[in-house]
Amino acid sequence: MLNIDALTALTNLPIATQVIILGTAHCLLGLTATAIAYGKGRNFRRWLAIGLIGGTPALVAAILLKKVSR
Secondary structure, X not given: OOOHHHHHHHHOOOHHHHHHHHHHHHHHHHHXXXXXXXXXXXXXHHHHHHHHHXXXXXXXXXXXXXXXXX
């Protein structure tokens, strides 16, 4: 269920603040994707780039990855 008050509070903030909040959330999702992919045996630097560029789709891709057997 969507909390309308929280959404209204976000949209009432100045544009610069909205960009900072959403950019921070995007980067945190990318870092989470990096940690998941690295834990599954993938290249850290590659997934750091993928995660920071891709955000949410990168997180979904990292979750769906299979573990690398070495």
